[in-house]
Each structure stands twice: as structure tokens, then as C-alpha cells.
Amino acid sequence: MKPLAALLTATLLSAASLTGCGWLEERMDIQKQTEKRFRLNPNPKEAYRIRIKIDGAPGPMKLMTEMYTGYKAWNCQYTINHFEGADTEPAKDIQTPMQSIGENEYETVVYFDAMLDEDYFGQGVCHWEPENFGVSFKATGKPEETEFNVSDVMENLLKEKKLVKYYWKGAYPYLLKDDGSIYNDNDTVSFGSNTPDGYAPDRQKDLFTITLTLEEIKS
Numbered sequence: 001m002k003p004l005a006a007l008l009t010a011t012l013l014s015a016a017s018l019t020g021c022g023w024l025e026e027r028m029d030i031q032k033q034t035e036k037r038f039r040l041n042p043n044p045k046e047a048y049r050i051r052i053k054i055d056g057a058p059g060p061m062k063l064m065t066e067m068y069t070g071y072k073a074w075n076c077q078y079t080i081n082h083f084e085g086a087d088t089e090p091a092k093d094i095q096t097p098m099q100s101i102g103e104n105e106y107e108t109v110v111y112f113d114a115m116l117d118e119d120y121f122g123q124g125v126c127h128w129e130p131e132n133f134g135v136s137f138k139a140t141g142k143p144e145e146t147e148f149n150v151s152d153v154m155e156n157l158l159k160e161k162k163l164v165k166y167y168w169k170g171a172y173p174y175l176l177k178d179d180g181s182i183y184n185d186n187d188t189v190s191f192g193s194n195t196p197d198g199y200a201p202d203r204q205k206d207l208f209t210i211t212l213t214l215e216e217i218k219s
Contacts, residue, residue, distance in 0.1 A: 030080050031088075037120055038092050044111035047217040050157070052135065052150060054104035056208035058172045061137040064147065066095040067108040069133045069154070071115045073126035090126055098135065106135075109217065130154040136189075137210075139173030144182055146171045147189045150210050163212045165192035168203050 054061050073090040080088050094114050098106045115128035134151030148167055157163055171190050174182045196204045 030078075034078055034090070035092060038090060039116040039118065040094075041111070041113050041116045044113045045219070046112040047219075048110050048112060049107055049215045049217055050110055050133070051101070051107040051213045051215070052098075052105065053211045053213075054137070054208070055211065056169075057104065058169045058208065059139055061104055061148070062139065062141045063098055063100075063106065064136040064138050064141060065134075066097050067110065067133060067135045068093050068095050069110050069114070070131045071128045072131045073115075073117075073120075073128045076121055076123055076126035078121055090120065090128075091131075092128075133157070142173075144188075145173045146175050147187075148172075148210070149189050149191050150212065151191065152212075157212060157214045161214050163194070165194065165210045165212075166196050166198065166207045167192045167210065168199055169206045169208055170203065172208075 050067065071092050071094065076090050077087040078090065080086050092115060096108045096110055098108050101107050110130065110133070112130050113128070114130075117125050117127050119125050132151060132153050134149060136150070137148045138145045148171075150165055152163055152165075167190055171188075175188045175190075176182060192210065193199060196207055199207065
């Protein structure tokens, strides 16, 4: 999969160089400038505790990132490419610190109303809601190690209150090529599976889990 991914990346870059990247630069600039207008809620109240527990990992797991939560205001839009007239919804990522509460166990507090509902575009009030979340681990943090990413749609966690992700132990700490050498392109990521059935039968007995739980913090 890695050689294919590299090939696709190279193809896309070549296409961009042939057609010009002015549209991409415009899009990125508009998004950055627009994002500066979005404001945090100065008095958030909808607090939820997210706990993460790692079970059965082949070795140590080092926390690599804080928890990010992606927010969107689905009822609003703005133009990101004036030439094509392409529109998108306002989006903003917020990071919250992860606290260790035991061996291979962490927690953070996320506010569902972290963004300020406001009329940012003269279209009426934009109503924000958390769309997704994610956090990553590695064995020790070396660039060539597999990044074990724990992410999902926030609606799924809110509905179930508990999610379990399954990861193949064979990717720890490195993902190896057929000849036994390490993939060293520094972007090997395992996103896991929601069920053991997401893996081939011969790998299903060789998995570890990362469990997420959600709990509302009532004032």
C-alpha cells in the first residue's frame, strides 16, 4: 500500500505542477483568513470527559499528540475558490491536553460548545458542533515507527458512549516490507478497525485494543 500511496502522491503533485497551483494557494489563503474570524466560546458549559485505555499492546505506547476535536458549522457556508465558486462549511480544530491517569490510560475534557455561535457571514447565526476527534501513539516516538491513530466521528462516540479500536500487533513498532526492511518514509499510520473482522483471519488472534469512553460532566 505504501508504494501505491507514494505513486498516487507523485502523480497528484505532477498534475498540480502542470495545471498550476494558484487555485490551491487561493483556497488555503481564504481558509486561513476566514478561520481567524472564528471565536472560541468564552463560557463553554457542555463538558465531556473522554478516556482512552490501551490493552494488550506488544510494548510501551507513547502519546504523540494532544486530543484534537474538529468542529463544523453545517448551517453556514463561505466561498473558498472564487473562480470555481466552490463553497465549504466553517471548520476549526481545537486541541485539549491529555492527562495520564494510569498505565496506558489517559483522559481529556472536551467542550461540545467550545466554539462561539455567531453570525460570521451575515447569513444568520452559525451553529457549531463537534464533528470528529483523534489522538496518536507510537512505541517510542521515532519517526519510522508506526503511528497508531485513534479517531472517529464524534456522533458515534456520543451515541455509543464506548468505542473499541483494534490494531494489528505486527505493525508494532514498525511496519515491515516483504524483504524484512522497515518502511522509512515516516508516514506509516494504522487507523485500526472497529471490529476484529476488519483484519484477515490469520491476524485476528494477534490484535491489541484501544478503548474510548465518553462521560458527560454535569455541573
